[in-house]
Amino acid sequence: MSADLLAIERRFPALRGRPPRVPFTNLPTRVHPLQRLGRELGIAQLWVKRDDESAAFYGGNKPRKLEFLLGEARAEGKRSVLTFGGIGTHHGLATTLCARTVGLRTILLLLKQPLTEHVRRCLLLDYAAGAELHYASTVAGLTVRGLRVCGRELLRGQLPHIIPTGGSSPLGTLGYVNAAFELQEQVAAAELPEPEWIFVPVGSGGTVAGLVAGAKLAGLRARIAGVLVTDLFPPTAERLAGLANKSLGVLRRYAPEMETVRIVADDFRVVSGYVGAGYGTPTAPARRARDLMAELEGITLETTYTAKCLAAMIDAAAAPEYRQARVLFWNTFSSVDPAVHLGPLPDYHALPRPFHQFFTAPVEPV
Numbered sequence: 001m002s003a004d005l006l007a008i009e010r011r012f013p014a015l016r017g018r019p020p021r022v023p024f025t026n027l028p029t030r031v032h033p034l035q036r037l038g039r040e041l042g043i044a045q046l047w048v049k050r051d052d053e054s055a056a057f058y059g060g061n062k063p064r065k066l067e068f069l070l071g072e073a074r075a076e077g078k079r080s081v082l083t084f085g086g087i088g089t090h091h092g093l094a095t096t097l098c099a100r101t102v103g104l105r106t107i108l109l110l111l112k113q114p115l116t117e118h119v120r121r122c123l124l125l126d127y128a129a130g131a132e133l134h135y136a137s138t139v140a141g142l143t144v145r146g147l148r149v150c151g152r153e154l155l156r157g158q159l160p161h162i163i164p165t166g167g168s169s170p171l172g173t174l175g176y177v178n179a180a181f182e183l184q185e186q187v188a189a190a191e192l193p194e195p196e197w198i199f200v201p202v203g204s205g206g207t208v209a210g211l212v213a214g215a216k217l218a219g220l221r222a223r224i225a226g227v228l229v230t231d232l233f234p235p236t237a238e239r240l241a242g243l244a245n246k247s248l249g250v251l252r253r254y255a256p257e258m259e260t261v262r263i264v265a266d267d268f269r270v271v272s273g274y275v276g277a278g279y280g281t282p283t284a285p286a287r288r289a290r291d292l293m294a295e296l297e298g299i300t301l302e303t304t305y306t307a308k309c310l311a312a313m314i315d316a317a318a319a320p321e322y323r324q325a326r327v328l329f330w331n332t333f334s335s336v337d338p339a340v341h342l343g344p345l346p347d348y349h350a351l352p353r354p355f356h357q358f359f360t361a362p363v364e365p366v
């Protein structure tokens, strides 16, 4: 395999270099069996896709999307990007880390979410990586702040490039269309048996939408279980299908020879019942799932996305049809600690004042 080409570029040569992309991922991410966890859960063949190692300075699911999103920002000659999320947003952190590698400044507009030590650390990392941080306690307040920031930037000569929450635009979603082709290549190379089930968390939805679209286009038969981890505008199967189709539309613009594939709501298996009290609030099953993964496989999950997804997979494994099934857990949480490249983290007093409250209020138990 040619390491600097994406799997979709190998499959559709017309896509080489188009849409524009900033290459900072380390692909393909590896796959390997989770033997001890599989034995514990009674799953005959349990595998993991290590997207936690997707890039050298910060892994997880975001760098795949950001390669395209920042490629577009650069192609438009932008000097800054602006995006949104909760105060512990991995997407905001990943954007800041990836953008700085190509000389773009990041502005983050952040809303409250349940406070954990992990959330606090994300804020310190955002700041250390150079993000300009803004906070509001309501969506309306954040919108006003966003408009003010945009006005200021316009007066300075240019609007920032705006990236939607989670990087889940049709363009960002391409990162996961590609990921499905990458998996198909790994199956074809017998690096793993073709999975019958894939488990992945669903936040803003670009990851699952891209996987479903890519899997259908690549001819993978796996059913993709998207475990809903948010109660804030949770994406429906219809909305996910719309996003998947728009993302395929972007590809088709550059590669008209691509076969026409239509994604429908029924292509999605959206699994609900794992959010608990709300987005970002740890649940007991998620804590148990996280601890089991750490103890048996030495892989670190967090309780907002990946551990809730694993908790759903654990429950599903109790059904007899999973005993003989080939199941793939897609690990979307970075195992690369960005602090290694950033040096010592600042004291929280260095952050803008509205964020100080998050370092004095009590945190949720881990």
Ligand SMILES: Cc1ncc(COP(=O)(O)O)c(C=O)c1O
Pocket: 060, 061, 089, 090, 091, 166, 168, 201, 202, 203, 204, 205, 206, 207, 208, 305, 306, 332, 333, 334
């Ligand atoms: C670790 C992790 N997994 C999964 C997701 C959800 O991905 P998506 O927003 O594409 O649904 C996120 C989003 O922030 C994340 O940080």
